[in-house]
Amino acid sequence: MKYIAILLTVFNRKKETLSCLANLYKQILPDKTCIKIYLTDDGCTDGTPEAIHKIYPDVHIIKGDGTLYWNRGMYKAWETASKERQYDYYIWLNDDTFTYPEMISTLLSASQKKEDKAIIVGPTTDAQHIQPTYGGRLNNGKIPIPNGILTSVTHFNGNIVLIPQSVYKVLGNLDYYFTHSKGDFDYGLRAKQQGINIFQAEKYLGECELHPTLDKWCNPSISFAKRWNMLHRPNGMPPKETFHFEYRHYGLATAIFHFTTIHLRCLFPNIWIKYKK
Incomplete structure (x- = not known):
């Protein structure tokens, strides 16, 4: 049996979070594969955790106070999962990312091709399937367009990412120093420094709209x-x-x-x- 922990952190996006979870429960899993979802509620006030508990009571909800943001929320979810059992894989997932049914099976297949010693990143596209929105990053910062083969990348966005246990043993958790958006890039660059390869999956594994470009x-x-x-x-x-x-x-x-x-x-x-x- 292969055990997978899926990690999320959420704040006041009830509709998106419930859609994300619904897609997770529609995953076409390989035989002898078991998933468990660990979700950090970073102080939601819109009824998100209550709705999750009612619809998906097996989701493990970790309470935050609104100060964790993405990186520290993911850290808390990962910390909780890793203490519960030694999972074979961890999957990072953003709650505004709507995954396709073959997302997990594609990540697992790619990981096994690399002997479960590499990080596998799932690229996403916009709803119109016009362009890549998040995924692996090349040295120039661009996301390679999926072309049917695994593509080597240098770092990545944290929207869909598979971390095998062998990588976790080397790198551990995200760096708690970062609050929000730099933890994923930092993790990828630390992996490269340790000689750990990173590959982007051969096809899009979900949809996620780009955030505004001008902050x-x-x-x-x-x-x-x-x-x-x-x-x-x-x-x-x-x-x-x-x-x-x-x-x-x-x-x-x-x-x-x-x-x-x-x-x-x-x-x-x-x-x-x-x-x-």
């Missing part, structure tokens, strides 16, 4: 006071976390350069937009 912290239509506040929020571009991430992976010079430029983008967004054009 509020550098949007010139928003007042400076609000931009400054959004810059320092966990789901903005928190300067200390950004510096820590870039110093770890790209060195001191790059960390200092981007620490400076993100403040300039917040202070003078119009000038920055014109410069980029």
Whole structure:
């Protein structure tokens, strides 16, 4: 029997979360495969955990207080799962990602081709199937278009990711230092540093719409006071976390350069937009 822990963290997206879970329960699983879902409720106030408990009572819900955000919420879910049993695989999943029925079987097949020693990333597309939205990332930051074969990547978004037990034994959990959005990139880059390969699956495994490309912290239509506040929020571009991430992976010079430029983008967004054009 193969045991898989599926990890999520959620906050006030009841409709999306319930749809995500419904798709999970429609998965076409290989024989002798068992899944258990661990979900961090990061202080939901919209009835999400109550609805989950009523419809899917076997989901293990971990309580948060609204300060965990994605990375620390996933950390808590993973920590809980790993203490309960030694799972063969862990799957990260975003609650706004709507998976196809063959998602798990495709991830498992890909992992087994790599002797369960690599991270496997599931790419997603938009609802119109026009472009990739999240998945593995190449050195240039782009998501490779799935082409029927496993594609080597350097890091990844955390929307659909399979981590075998052998990788978990080397890398452990996500880094709790990060609050929200840098934990997935950090995990992939740490894997590469340890000689662990990362592959993107050969086809799309779900749908997830792109988030707005112009963040509020550098949007010139928003007042400076609000931009400054959004810059320092966990789901903005928190300067200390950004510096820590870039110093770890790209060195001191790059960390200092981007620490400076993100403040300039917040202070003078119009000038920055014109410069980029």
